[in-house]
Amino acid sequence: MMWRIPVVLMVLIQVALVCHGQSAKDLVKLGDAHYSKKEYKQAIARYLEALEINPDDAEVNLKAGMAYLYSETKSLAARYIDKAYRLNPGINDEINYHLGVAFQNTNEFKKAIEQFEQFKKKKSKLAAIADQKIAECRIADSLSQYELNVIIENLGPVVNTRFNEYSPLISADGNTLIFTSNRTDDERAERAGTNYEDIYITTKNGDTWAPPKKISSNINQKFNDAAASLSPDGKTLFLYYEDGEGDIYTSHLENGEWTKPKPLNRNINTALFWETSASITADGKTLYFASNRPGGYGELDLYKSELDSKGEWGKAVNLGPLINTPGNEDAPFIHPDGVTLYFSSDGHPTLGNADIFVTEFKDGKWTKPENIGWPINTWEYDGFFTISADKKKGYYSTLKEGGMGDADIYSITFLEPKYKPKPQPEPVVVATPKNEKPPEDFVDPIVEQHKAQRIVTLLRGKVIDENTAEPLGATLSLIDNATGKVLSRISSDPVTGDFELTIPHGGNYGVATERPGYLFNSINFNVPKFAEFQEIDTHIIMVRAEIGNKVVLKNIFFDTGKATLKPESIAEIEKIRELLAANPALQVRINGHTDNTGTAAANKVLSLQRATAVVDYLVSKGIDPSRLTAKGYGSERPIVSNDDEEGGREINRRTEIEITGGTAGS
Numbered sequence: 001m002m003w004r005i006p007v008v009l010m011v012l013i014q015v016a017l018v019c020h021g022q023s024a025k026d027l028v029k030l031g032d033a034h035y036s037k038k039e040y041k042q043a044i045a046r047y048l049e050a051l052e053i054n055p056d057d058a059e060v061n062l063k064a065g066m067a068y069l070y071s072e073t074k075s076l077a078a079r080y081i082d083k084a085y086r087l088n089p090g091i092n093d094e095i096n097y098h099l100g101v102a103f104q105n106t107n108e109f110k111k112a113i114e115q116f117e118q119f120k121k122k123k124s125k126l127a128a129i130a131d132q133k134i135a136e137c138r139i140a141d142s143l144s145q146y147e148l149n150v151i152i153e154n155l156g157p158v159v160n161t162r163f164n165e166y167s168p169l170i171s172a173d174g175n176t177l178i179f180t181s182n183r184t185d186d187e188r189a190e191r192a193g194t195n196y197e198d199i200y201i202t203t204k205n206g207d208t209w210a211p212p213k214k215i216s217s218n219i220n221q222k223f224n225d226a227a228a229s230l231s232p233d234g235k236t237l238f239l240y241y242e243d244g245e246g247d248i249y250t251s252h253l254e255n256g257e258w259t260k261p262k263p264l265n266r267n268i269n270t271a272l273f274w275e276t277s278a279s280i281t282a283d284g285k286t287l288y289f290a291s292n293r294p295g296g297y298g299e300l301d302l303y304k305s306e307l308d309s310k311g312e313w314g315k316a317v318n319l320g321p322l323i324n325t326p327g328n329e330d331a332p333f334i335h336p337d338g339v340t341l342y343f344s345s346d347g348h349p350t351l352g353n354a355d356i357f358v359t360e361f362k363d364g365k366w367t368k369p370e371n372i373g374w375p376i377n378t379w380e381y382d383g384f385f386t387i388s389a390d391k392k393k394g395y396y397s398t399l400k401e402g403g404m405g406d407a408d409i410y411s412i413t414f415l416e417p418k419y420k421p422k423p424q425p426e427p428v429v430v431a432t433p434k435n436e437k438p439p440e441d442f443v444d445p446i447v448e449q450h451k452a453q454r455i456v457t458l459l460r461g462k463v464i465d466e467n468t469a470e471p472l473g474a475t476l477s478l479i480d481n482a483t484g485k486v487l488s489r490i491s492s493d494p495v496t497g498d499f500e501l502t503i504p505h506g507g508n509y510g511v512a513t514e515r516p517g518y519l520f521n522s523i524n525f526n527v528p529k530f531a532e533f534q535e536i537d538t539h540i541i542m543v544r545a546e547i548g549n550k551v552v553l554k555n556i557f558f559d560t561g562k563a564t565l566k567p568e569s570i571a572e573i574e575k576i577r578e579l580l581a582a583n584p585a586l587q588v589r590i591n592g593h594t595d596n597t598g599t600a601a602a603n604k605v606l607s608l609q610r611a612t613a614v615v616d617y618l619v620s621k622g623i624d625p626s627r628l629t630a631k632g633y634g635s636e637r638p639i640v641s642n643d644d645e646e647g648g649r650e651i652n653r654r655t656e657i658e659i660t661g662g663t664a665g666s
Contacts, residue, residue, distance in 0.1 A: 023053065024050045024053040024054060024057075024060075027046045027047070027049045027050040027053075028046070028047065028050050028060055028063070030046045031043045031044075031045075031046030031047045031050065031063060031067070032063070034046065035063070035066075035067055038070070040067045040068075040070050040071040041071060041072075043063075043067040044064060044067045044068060044071060047060055047063050047064035047067060048064060051064060056087060058083075058084045058087035058088040058091050059084070059091065061080045061081070061083045061084035061087065062080070062081060062084035062091055062092060062095065062098075064080040065077045065078070065079070065080030065081030065082075065083075065084060065098070065102060066081070066098065068080065069081070069098065069101060069102060069105075072399075072401060072402075072403065072405070073401055074102075074105040074401060075105050075106050075401055077101075077102040077105060078099070078102035078103055078105065078106050078108070081095065081098055081099045081102045082099060082102070085099055093122070093123070094119070094123070096115045096116070096118040096119035096122065097115070097116065097119040097123075097126075097129075097130070097133075099115045100112045100113075100114075100115035100116040100119065100133060100137075101133070103115060104133075104136070104137060104140070104352060104379050105379060107140070107144060109137040109138070109140055109141040109144075110137075110141070110625065110626050110629070111626075112133070112137045113134050113137045113138070113625060114625060114626065116130045116133045116134050116137070117130070117134070117625070120134075135349065136350065136351060136352050136379075138608070138612060138630065139349050139350065139351060139371070139608070140351040140352070140374065140379070141629065141630075142608050142630070142631055142632055143351065143371060143373055143374045143377070144374045144375075145631060146373065146374075146419045147374060147375060147419060147420045148372075148373045148374065148375065148376060148414075148418065148419060148420070149414075149415040149416065149417060149418060149419055149420045150375070150376065150412050150413060150414055150415060151412070151413040151415065152375065152376065152410050152411070152412050153410060153411050153413075154400070154402075154403055154404065154408055154409075154410055155177075155209060155408070155409050155410065155411060156209070156404075157404055158202075158208075158209050158210075158211055158212070159177070159179070159202060159209050159212060159409055160403065160404035160405070160408040160409060161181065161183045161404055161405060162404060162405030162406065163181055163182050163183040163184070163195070163405060163406055164180075164181060164182050164197075164406040164407045165179055165180070165181045165183075165397065165404075165406075165407060165408055165409045166179065166180055166181075166226075166383070166384050166397035166407050166409065167179055167180045167226055167227045167228065167277070167331070167384045167397065168384060168386060168395040168396070168397065168409045169227050169229065169230040169237075169386065170230075170386055170388070170395055171230065171234045172232055172233075172234065172389075174204070174388065174393065175203055175204045176201065176202075176203050176204075176234065177201070177202050177203075177204070177209065177212075177395075177409075178199060178200070178201050178215060178227050178230060178237065179199070179200055179202075179212070179227060179409055180197050180198070180199055180200070180225075180226040180227050181197065181198065181200055181212075182195045182196060182197045182198075183195070196222070196223050196224045196225075197224040197225060197226050198214055198215075198220040198225060199214070199215045199219055199220060199225055199226065199227045199237075199239060200212040200213065200214055200215060201213060201214075201215045215237075215258060216251075216257065216258040218251070218257070218258050218259060218260045218261075219237075219239065219251055219258050219260075219261060221241070223242045224240075224242040225239055225240060225241050225242065226239060226240040226277075227239055227240075228240050228248060228276075228277045228278045228279070228289075229277070229278050229279045229280055229333075231280055231284060232282045232284075232336065234253070235252060235253040236250055236251075236252055236253075236280075236284075237250065237251045237252075237253075237258065238250055238278045238279075238280065238287075239251065239261060240275075240276055240277060241261060241263070243263070245270075245272060245273055245274045246274045246275060246276060247263050247264070247268075247269040247270075247275050248263070248264050248268055248269060248275045248277075248278050248289060249261035249262060249263050249264065250262060250264065264287075264313055265312060265313050267305055267312075267313050267314060267315050267316055268287065268289060268305060268313050268316065270291065270293050273291060273292050273293040273294070274291065274292045274300070275289055275290065275291045276289075276290045276291070276300060276330055276331075277289065277290050277330055277331050277332065277384075278290075278332070279332045279333045279334045280334070281334050281338050282336040282337075282338060283338070284307065285306060285307045286304055286305070286306055286307070286334070286338075287304065287305045287307075287313060288302060288303070288304050288319075288332040288334050288341065289302070289303055289304075289305070289316075289332065290302055290303070290329065290330045290331070290332060290343075291303055291316070293316075295318070296318060296324060297318070297320075297321050297324040297325060297326065298324060298325050298326035298327050298328065298329075298347055299326075299327060299328045300328040300329055300330045301318055301319070301324040301329055302318075302319045302323055302324060302329045302330075302332050302341075302343060303316040303317060303318055303319065304316070304317055304319060305317070319366060320366070322359075322365075322366055322368055322369070323343075323359060323366055323369060324347075325345065325347025325348060326347055327345060327346045327347025327348075328344075328345065328346050328347060328354070329343055329344070329345045329347065330343065330344050330345075330354075330383065331343055331344045331383045331384045331385070333385055333386050333387070335387060335389075335391075336389045337389075338361075339360050339361040339362070340358065340359075340360050341358070341359050341360070341361070341366070342356060342357070342358050342372070342385045342386075342387065343356070343357055343359075343369075343385075344356055344357070344381075344382065344383030344384070344385070345357050345369070348369055348371070349371065349605060350371070350377070351371075351374065351377050351378060351379055352378070352379030352380065353379065353380055353381040353382070354381050354382060354383055355371055355372075355377040355382050356371075356372050356376060356377055356382050356383060356385045356396065357369040357370060357371055357372065358370055358372050367599045367600075367601065368598075368599040368601045368602040369601060370599075370600065370601030370604070371601075372385075376396070376412060378398065378400070380398055380399040380400070381398060381399060381407070382396060382397075382398045383396065383397060383398070384396055384397040387412075391414060392413065392414050393411065393412070393413060393414070394411070394412035394414065395409060395410065395411055395412065396409070396410060396412065397409050397410070398410060440489075441489055441490050441491055442488065442489055443487075443488040443490070443502070444485075444487040444488055446487070446504065447478070447487050447488050447502050447504050448502075450502070450504035450505065451502050451504075454533040455504065455505045455506075455531070455533065456502050456503060456504050456505060456533065457502075457503040457505070457525065457527060457531070457533075457534050457535070457536060458500060458501075458502060458503075458534070458535045458536070459499075459500070459501040459502075459503055459511070459536050459538065460498075460499070460500045460501075460535065460536070460537050460538075461498075461499065461536075461537055461538040461539050461540060462492070462496065462497035462498055462499070462539050462540070463476075463492040463497045463499060463513060463515075463539075463540045463542060464497055464539055464540070464541060464542065465541075465542055465544070466541045466542060466543045466544070467544070471492075471493070471495065471496050471497025471498075472492065472494075472497050472515055472518075472542055473491060473492055473493065473494030473495075473497070473515070474491070474492050474497075474513050474514060474515040474518075474540075474542065475489060475490075475491055475513070475514045475515070476489070476490050476491070476492065476499055476501055476511060476512070476513050476540075477489045477511070477512045477513075477514070478501060478502075478503060478509055478510075478511055479509065479510045479511075479512065479555075479571045479572075480507055480508075480509060480571075481507075481508040481509060481510050481524075481555055481557075481568035481569075481571055481572075482507060482508060482567070482568060484570055484571040484574070487504070487509075488501070488502065492513075492540075499540075503525050503527065504527075505527045505528065505529055505531045506527065506528065506529030506531075507526075507527060508524070508525075508526045508568055509524070509525045509526075509527065510522065510523070510524055510525075510554070510555035510571055510572055511523040511524075511525065512555075512572070512575050513540050513542065514575075515542055517544060517545055518542045518543060518544055518545055519542075519543045519544075519545050519549065519550075519551045519579075519657065519659070520551070520575055520579065521540050521541065521542055521543075521551065522551065522552065522553050522554040522555055522572060522575075523540070523554055524554040524555050545583075545586070545659055546659060547659050547660065547661060548658070548659065549658070549659050550591065550656045550657060550658035550659070551656065551657060552654050552655070552656050553572055553576075553654075553655045553656065553657055554572075554654075555568070555569065555571065555572035556569045556572055556573070556614065556655040557569050558610055558613075561606070563606060563609035563610045563612070563613050564613065565613050565614070565617060569614075570617075573614055573617050573618065576588070576614075576618060576657060577618055577621050577623060580618070580623050580627065581622075581623070583662070585662035586627065586659065586661075586662040587626075587627045587628075587629075587659070587660045587661035587662045588627065588628060588629075588657050588658060588659055588660060589628070589629040589630070589631055589657075589658045589660045590611040590612075590614045590615055590628070590629070590630050590631070590655065590656070590657060590658075591611060591631050591632075591633060591655070591656040591657075591658055592606075592607030592608060592609075592610040592611035592630070592631070592632045592633065592655055593607055593633050593634070593635070593637060593638075593652060593653065593654045593655070593656070594606055594607050594634055594635050594652070594653055595635060595638070595649035595650075595652045595653050596635040596638070596649070596652075597649065600634055600635060600636075601634075603634035603635045604632050604633070604634035604636075605632065605634075606632070606634070607632035607633055607634050608630060608631070608632025609632070610632070610655060611630035611631060611632055611655065612630040614630070614655065615628045615629070615630045627662070629660065635652070638652045
């Protein structure tokens with residue numbers, strides 16, 4: 001028997017459905033109104049209510065994701081934008097870009113790169129923007145491999161509010177904090193954007209900060225003023241005043257009161273340009289500051305000025321193009337040691353927005369600035385860094401999920417060792433394929449001709465397993481690196497592992513030894529044309545293709561100081577491509593290493609760029625980028641001493657392939 005729904009009930013159901021649908025539209029409309037006013041928290045609430053009615057509405061998922069992307073909880077953006085993309089990939093011309101940014105916020109850098117690559121294909125005119133985002137992801141991925149061993153703590157709701165708090169200045173004893181905030185109780189001023197910045201002060205009692213108060217009516221003015229630097233004795237405050245374009249002033253603590261601020265001289269302040277922040281050395285004789293005056297290298301540049309014999313600040317000197325970039329360098333902090341300078345920059349390689357960098361004055365010059373690392377630096381703005389004399393306690397301002405609102409002030413406790421130990425992956429043994437027929441052996445006639453004329457090198461020896469020293473049957477290929485041509489292919493004896501390979505003189509040759517289930521072994525011979533006949537006895541050691549194992553690629557070549565692959569490298573990289581193509585589940589990382597010539601920061605960047613060049617080539621040849629990563633170690637992991645070139649620095653300059661996941665030969 002079938003139940004019949006009464007006509008009246010059917011009408012009521014239809015009316016309810018219509019009202020339900022109208023309700024969802026109304027919620028989205030309300031959400032849009034909040035979004036247009038940048039009231040993202042309220043917009044999210046309305047969009048989520050609409051999604052309760054229809055969870056699979058691609059447009060509302062995208063709206064919710066975008067609202068999260070501009071909110072304090074950015075890590076939730078990817079969930080909704082990714083769903084919108086899966087529901088309707090064509091929903092928005094720029095969805096790949098937005099999804100890439102969302103994945104940046106969840107530290108899923110490989111996924112982010114994939115989205116930016118897709119955006120680049122669709123929007124070729126915006127390729128430069130996509131390339132910048134890809135570079136950010138690669139830098140972040142590299143830096144995040146080595147997590148700083150630090151404790152980062154929000155100073156809490158006593159110091160921080162839903163407004164901006166930044167530029168923390170800490171007294172030498174660590175018990176007085178001076179900072180800047182645009183907090184207000186005046187809703188009208190907040191709506192009008194006239195909640196100007198003022199300088200606040202608080203003191204610590206034990207582990208607790210007292211409620212902050214405005215530092216002084218002599219200092220805080222009607223418009224923006226901001227703390228810039230505190231002298232080591234705590235009695236001179238450098239501050240930014242919004243006079244003209246903005247200048248640096250000083251106030252002195254006399255009899256418990258701060259004096260009315262006075263501007264620094266015209267060597268520091270300019271009439272038409274912007275001086276934003278400053279930091280003074282422990283001896284009070286050198287001032288570092290930021291300015292966008294003409295003659296610099298970009299927007300804001302860092303300068304220094306020396307105190308002369310009359311007590312006046314001398315001519316400002318630009319710190320130069322190694323420190324300053326076409327972007328902004330700001331918020332300098334000179335450590336009490338007088339040689340370590342911290343600053344924020346959006347022109348040096350960053351994880352996204354502005355990051356904190358460090359440089360040292362050595363041998364009469366500044367070292368190349370180094371990104372101080374993750375998780376201090378993040379995708380958001382990070383700046384206004386200060387650190388104690390013993391370099392164990394720091395403070396800075398940043399936007400972080402879970403904060404009090406806008407920019408907050410955080411403390412940083414630096415621990416030993418410098419980096420947190422990395423969790424070791426579970427060992428995964430890679431299977432060796434069975435019953436695979438090896439390629440047929442052959443020798444090019446030109447090799448035989450050279451052998452008859454005795455203008456060759458005879459390479460003899462055994463192929464053995466790295467761990468067991470067991471003899472192995474393997475295929476050895478002699479490749480002319482200049483042409484990529486395989487000149488000969490031979491097999492070692494499967495029982496004894498013995499082989500004999502003839503290498504002609506007058507060329508750059510690679511010898512690749514391959515066996516299923518193993519990483520290929522790489523040897524390089526750069527033999528002069530008129531070299532004497534010689535015989536070399538050696539063992540070729542084969543490393544199993546297991547997670548964590550790696551080998552040096554000895555036929556990857558770069559010019560000194562550059563990261564462009566030389567043509568002679570292609571044959572070797574093709575071997576990597578063949579390995580990955582034959583083993584589609586295999587994942588690898590390309591590791592770059594340098595010697596210790598130059599600064600540590602420059603070497604790290606160069607090594608990452610070189611490893612990335614190998615990855616980029618493989619991606620261009622069809623290898624899925626999700627299977628590849630690049631890591632730059634710089635000079636951190638030498639194999640041998642760097643005391644000499646041959647047998648030292650030359651060996652330490654290397655490129656490696658390391659198994660990071662998956663299986664091979666199965």
